[in-house]
Amino acid sequence: xxYILKTTGLCKQYKNFMALNGLTMNVPKGSIxxxxxxxxxxxxxxIRLVCGLQNPTEGGYELYGIKNTDKSILKSRRRIGAVIxxxxxxxxxxxxxxxKQQYRILxxxxxxxxxxxxxxxxxxxxxxxxxxNFSLGMRQRLGIAVSLCGNPDFLVxxxxxxxxxxxxxxxIRELILRLNKERKITVLISSHILDELxxxxxxxxxxxxxxxxxxxxAEELEAVCRKCMRLNVTDTTVLAKVLDDxxxxxxxxxxxxxxxxxxxxxxxxxxxxAKDNCEVLTxxxxxxxxxxxxxxxxxxxxxx
Amino acid sequence: MLKLVNAYFNRLFKWRIxxxxxxxxxxxxxxxxxxxxxxxxxxxxPVIASSLxxxxxxxxxxxxxxxxxxxxxxxxxxITVGHKRSSVFFADWAASSVFALVLYLILxxxxxxxxxxxxxxxxxxxxxxxxxxxxxxLLVMLFATISQFICVMLKGAMSFLANYLSSQxxxxxxxxxxxxxxxxxxxxxxxxxxxxxxxxYFSDASVPNPILAxxxxxxxxxxxxxxxxxxxxxxxxxxxxxxxIYLIGMxxxxxxxxx
Numbered sequence: 001x002x003y004i005l006k007t008t009g010l011c012k013q014y015k016n017f018m019a020l021n022g023l024t025m026n027v028p029k030g031s032i033x034x035x036x037x038x039x040x041x042x043x044x045x046x047i048r049l050v051c052g053l054q055n056p057t058e059g060g061y062e063l064y065g066i067k068n069t070d071k072s073i074l075k076s077r078r079r080i081g082a083v084i085x086x087x088x089x090x091x092x093x094x095x096x097x098x099x100k101q102q103y104r105i106l107x108x109x110x111x112x113x114x115x116x117x118x119x120x121x122x123x124x125x126x127x128x129x130x131x132x133n134f135s136l137g138m139r140q141r142l143g144i145a146v147s148l149c150g151n152p153d154f155l156v157x158x159x160x161x162x163x164x165x166x167x168x169x170x171x172i173r174e175l176i177l178r179l180n181k182e183r184k185i186t187v188l189i190s191s192h193i194l195d196e197l198x199x200x201x202x203x204x205x206x207x208x209x210x211x212x213x214x215x216x217x218a219e220e221l222e223a224v225c226r227k228c229m230r231l232n233v234t235d236t237t238v239l240a241k242v243l244d245d246x247x248x249x250x251x252x253x254x255x256x257x258x259x260x261x262x263x264x265x266x267x268x269x270x271x272x273x274a275k276d277n278c279e280v281l282t283x284x285x286x287x288x289x290x291x292x293x294x295x296x297x298x299x300x301x302x303x304x
Numbered sequence: 305m306l307k308l309v310n311a312y313f314n315r316l317f318k319w320r321i322x323x324x325x326x327x328x329x330x331x332x333x334x335x336x337x338x339x340x341x342x343x344x345x346x347x348x349x350p351v352i353a354s355s356l357x358x359x360x361x362x363x364x365x366x367x368x369x370x371x372x373x374x375x376x377x378x379x380x381x382x383i384t385v386g387h388k389r390s391s392v393f394f395a396d397w398a399a400s401s402v403f404a405l406v407l408y409l410i411l412x413x414x415x416x417x418x419x420x421x422x423x424x425x426x427x428x429x430x431x432x433x434x435x436x437x438x439x440x441x442l443l444v445m446l447f448a449t450i451s452q453f454i455c456v457m458l459k460g461a462m463s464f465l466a467n468y469l470s471s472q473x474x475x476x477x478x479x480x481x482x483x484x485x486x487x488x489x490x491x492x493x494x495x496x497x498x499x500x501x502x503x504x505y506f507s508d509a510s511v512p513n514p515i516l517a518x519x520x521x522x523x524x525x526x527x528x529x530x531x532x533x534x535x536x537x538x539x540x541x542x543x544x545x546x547x548x549i550y551l552i553g554m555x556x557x558x559x560x561x562x563x
Contacts (some may be wrong), residue, residue, distance in 0.1 A: 078387075086376070
């Protein structure tokens, strides 16, 4: 698998506070990498390091295969667009002027593409309205538009839906999905709003106390967080045979427990099991949300 | 780096506040030139402005120019896309210095031109006026460099207050040096206000220096008032001061964490 960003044992210390403590993560090319952690877990610090706003205390990272200590890292950064915490815009300028300013910073020879970017983020009709008069959602979209100048293929978004109303959240989500699908932009998105990330991300990195607790794909996460019936039976070997006959998907957990990913007819199932002297002791609906999965992992990290 | 300088200057010259300030400086210069046209001190107003008024004024307007870089985080847009920090610092310094310098030159030239047209300029030594203008312009650049360094260091609203206070403190230090008899001449070259004050702006040597005449009764050292300074070391000393502060600022900016 090709990775856009790889970090190795990344540490960042602010006076007496260790914001990142040996963080190792990998962002696959073409993915939407959801970076999940509570406030103060180190999400924004990592993003600041990757964007060159701060230097690591220890460890390092590779961007497009180039180490952060290498001089050519500056060239790699030209392929990045970032919105860190708040959108970086000139409030006394209009949307078009903001984009023109970023084009000048990038040294682009013409302003071609500005209309397209504004259309993409839904700000094509803002005219002479200055950014200071924009709503929070519009500012956020303008911040993303500025980060899209120069056609980056890696977009870093730090808490892009913070403070947005439900409609704003949907707009940003759709925009990110569109950028990923239509422009093949790899996205690193941090948030502590887990349900939103679950709707977007194709990869997840769970961060706690400056460390990655676990990295997994959306498929893996879905398997873990899938709704199922948890059966407690006297013999799971018999249960497996019966479930195979009924063509139901399941996972055997141990000798007594199994998860069934369907809602079987319990009477039929019990009768079938009873034929082979297997009893159903309890049945409960098991639904591990992303939230509870995250909390279970953070708890696990505490005990590590 | 040129791309960045171009972007900074573009923002500066399209900035409404800068355009308004340029107009204000022009009007103020013409009015001052007309009001004081009969007094010889009119030719020294630019020097007085550069030493007493502009440091405070520049501190505040440069803080205003730099404010969005750190408060709105627009400086992140430059570093994230791969510009060297030294390039960002240089572009910011260049724009801040030009910002201060343009305002100062508009004010100074409008005063001098108005006074020359409307008043009597027979006794004026234009060569020395230009020399005074060069040194005082460098002094304005020095204050711009100090103000930009403070803005980069404090990164936000605090820089307004810090710039205001630092300029006041520097003015007080310069006045203290002027009143102290024992300051070595070599050290005085590092105080452009003192150098500018001692330049004779008039072709007739018998004409008393209007600033010194006006400041009688104030505690200005007689030894310093009677000194003459060579222009080249004076210019060199200010450039050296600008360079040292610029380098300290850039080294700090290269290492500092940006949020």
